[in-house]
Amino acid sequence: xxxxRGILLLMVFATLFLLVGCPSAPSPTPMPTxxxxxxxKPFRVAVVMPSAINDLAFSQSMYDALVAIQNKMGKDKFxxxxxxxxxxxxDAAAAIRDYATKGYDLVIAxxxxxxxxxxxxxxxxxxxxFAWGTTVDTFTDKGINNVFAYEARSEQGGYVLGVIAAKLSxxxxxxxxxxxETGDAKLYVDGxxxxxxxxxxxxQVNVNWTGSFSDVALASEAxxxxxxxxxxxxxxxxxxxxxxxxxxxxxxVLWFGTQSDQASLAPNIVVACQVYDWTVxxxxxxxxxxxxxxxGKAFAITLANKGLTIKYNPGYTVPDDVKSLASETIQGIxxxxxxxxxx
Amino acid sequence: xxxxxxxxxxxxxxxxxxxxxxxPYLYATIGETLGQRSGLVNLGVDGIMxxxxxxxxxxxxKTGNLVLGLLVATMVGGLLGLVMAFFSVTxxxxxxxxxxxxxxxxxxxxxxxxxxxxxxxxxVSGFPPIHIPFLSDIPVLGPIFFSHNILVYGAFALVPVxxxxxxxxxxxxxxxxxxxxxxxxDSLGVSVAGVRYFTEIVGGMLExxxxxxxxxxLLNVFQENLTSGMGFIAVALVYFGGWRSVGALAxxxxxxxxxxxxxxxxxxxxxxxxxxxxxxxxVLTIVVLAFTAQRVRAPAALSKPFERGEG
Numbered sequence: 001x002x003x004x005r006g007i008l009l010l011m012v013f014a015t016l017f018l019l020v021g022c023p024s025a026p027s028p029t030p031m032p033t034x035x036x037x038x039x040x041k042p043f044r045v046a047v048v049m050p051s052a053i054n055d056l057a058f059s060q061s062m063y064d065a066l067v068a069i070q071n072k073m074g075k076d077k078f079x080x081x082x083x084x085x086x087x088x089x090x091d092a093a094a095a096i097r098d099y100a101t102k103g104y105d106l107v108i109a110x111x112x113x114x115x116x117x118x119x120x121x122x123x124x125x126x127x128x129x130f131a132w133g134t135t136v137d138t139f140t141d142k143g144i145n146n147v148f149a150y151e152a153r154s155e156q157g158g159y160v161l162g163v164i165a166a167k168l169s170x171x172x173x174x175x176x177x178x179x180x181e182t183g184d185a186k187l188y189v190d191g192x193x194x195x196x197x198x199x200x201x202x203x204q205v206n207v208n209w210t211g212s213f214s215d216v217a218l219a220s221e222a223x224x225x226x227x228x229x230x231x232x233x234x235x236x237x238x239x240x241x242x243x244x245x246x247x248x249x250x251x252x253v254l255w256f257g258t259q260s261d262q263a264s265l266a267p268n269i270v271v272a273c274q275v276y277d278w279t280v281x282x283x284x285x286x287x288x289x290x291x292x293x294x295x296g297k298a299f300a301i302t303l304a305n306k307g308l309t310i311k312y313n314p315g316y317t318v319p320d321d322v323k324s325l326a327s328e329t330i331q332g333i334x335x336x337x338x339x340x341x342x343x
Numbered sequence: 344x345x346x347x348x349x350x351x352x353x354x355x356x357x358x359x360x361x362x363x364x365x366x367p368y369l370y371a372t373i374g375e376t377l378g379q380r381s382g383l384v385n386l387g388v389d390g391i392m393x394x395x396x397x398x399x400x401x402x403x404x405k406t407g408n409l410v411l412g413l414l415v416a417t418m419v420g421g422l423l424g425l426v427m428a429f430f431s432v433t434x435x436x437x438x439x440x441x442x443x444x445x446x447x448x449x450x451x452x453x454x455x456x457x458x459x460x461x462x463x464x465x466x467v468s469g470f471p472p473i474h475i476p477f478l479s480d481i482p483v484l485g486p487i488f489f490s491h492n493i494l495v496y497g498a499f500a501l502v503p504v505x506x507x508x509x510x511x512x513x514x515x516x517x518x519x520x521x522x523x524x525x526x527x528x529d530s531l532g533v534s535v536a537g538v539r540y541f542t543e544i545v546g547g548m549l550e551x552x553x554x555x556x557x558x559x560x561l562l563n564v565f566q567e568n569l570t571s572g573m574g575f576i577a578v579a580l581v582y583f584g585g586w587r588s589v590g591a592l593a594x595x596x597x598x599x600x601x602x603x604x605x606x607x608x609x610x611x612x613x614x615x616x617x618x619x620x621x622x623x624x625x626v627l628t629i630v631v632l633a634f635t636a637q638r639v640r641a642p643a644a645l646s647k648p649f650e651r652g653e654g
Contacts, residue, residue: 054463208609211621225606228356
């Protein structure tokens, strides 16, 4: 290959990469442009998350919470930046370090896969607070005291949705589409199954795991499989479930969602969703940081602290007796008379 | 449980799902086969599929016109095929690297456009299943073979069509000649570059349709990285199928059916660890690949740029 051609090739490649704009590179997207503010300076939060902020699932739940806090506190008092789509852990680690260097008050690693990166980064920035979820591990046993942990007790809402599902299912066969048997996905599936079986011991709960959080095609096929096996009610978790909701909509079977409100995808068949609201946890963290505590505490969103809520789809009418049973179940979990056991 | 495995419901379920799942792989694998028969390796299949999936979805979402969506996806695919050909044929760039460039471009660009133009996950009503009188009503065979949408049938029709093109036409002869011995083909007046441009553009179009078959026929949604690596499986299936249309069909069906089977095994409650079940289709593909590798011969000039008077 002659030199001229080589140079041309290089140039075209450079243009190509510029065009792509490396969406997965740690390019912090400053949400509000910092308007020249008078002191006190705003509280600054940065978050790194594995999927897109509009995934109708895990990452969106965190993004929505940050927007809510910003609306509550005001743009002059609260700023946040995010990097989403960071499914490559190395990229995420670079972004976390980047944010810490830039002096953010709180850097959130929103994904259980980011833990080992945080162990290495957090000690280098003793004046920065970090948060890691979903987990209960704050690394205090490793001598690190500037990491908060947070998790979602998704088995609680899963149990409530399971109770409703058991009441609404006519065939008694209920399909669950799980991603990877770990974290809040496992908690949710275990809780859901327990809720169904507590309400209708004869019901059959079929679970299949796709081995991926993002494989939409496989999630869709998993839903088809459940329906062919007699299921008339489905649920599932992770951002891949949009594929399964599509199938549920086409075949007219009921859908129960978790993490975010998914009713917009299929207004006729989504019954209810367990919605994550991280604001309760973030509010507490922010208060602690302002008071000088940088980490060492684990938080959870639960039905009791309203970090988890059951949101009914207004487009689907749930019979009153089922709704009141669901309310009693929520009350029971909150006051401890019902304990949700997970395997 | 074991009895349930061999029940009619399971059988129909696995076969139907296998045929449905095979659709995107078939378009992409046959597209890539065309290119490879002429001596071009394109690792950018997944990126082209993503751009096709996005284009089809966006156009359908905005206009409600499925045919227009499919057409635009085909054009976008063809355009990326042209880009790929420009790098590999005209600039004689290293094809593996170029392909990865096209993949990253498709992945990033489809995601960027998705965010800027749609913002969130939306749905469309895709191509509906076609009910064929009599055929669709046959017990067992009806649901397995005649309950699908037009793109599924198109994928299967592509197998004999591409076989005919490659083996029974002058153009097919030229494609194979260029892939096996470009020097000889060139000396006989065949335009090596012309043929390679042709296969890469048509291949790109088919890969665009592969993406469309996901976003407006099978799943009817678009999400970032919708294909999750299907394009790379398609490239593997080209080797698996021994660079033949029928081989591509066998590979796509086998891979899809084992995938469908593992979902069924879990639902029936046969307690094999899910991680193992998920591995099955991939492991099987590698095993078969290992056996077929010795049997078939790759196009001799595969991935080698052609320059007149060289070597």
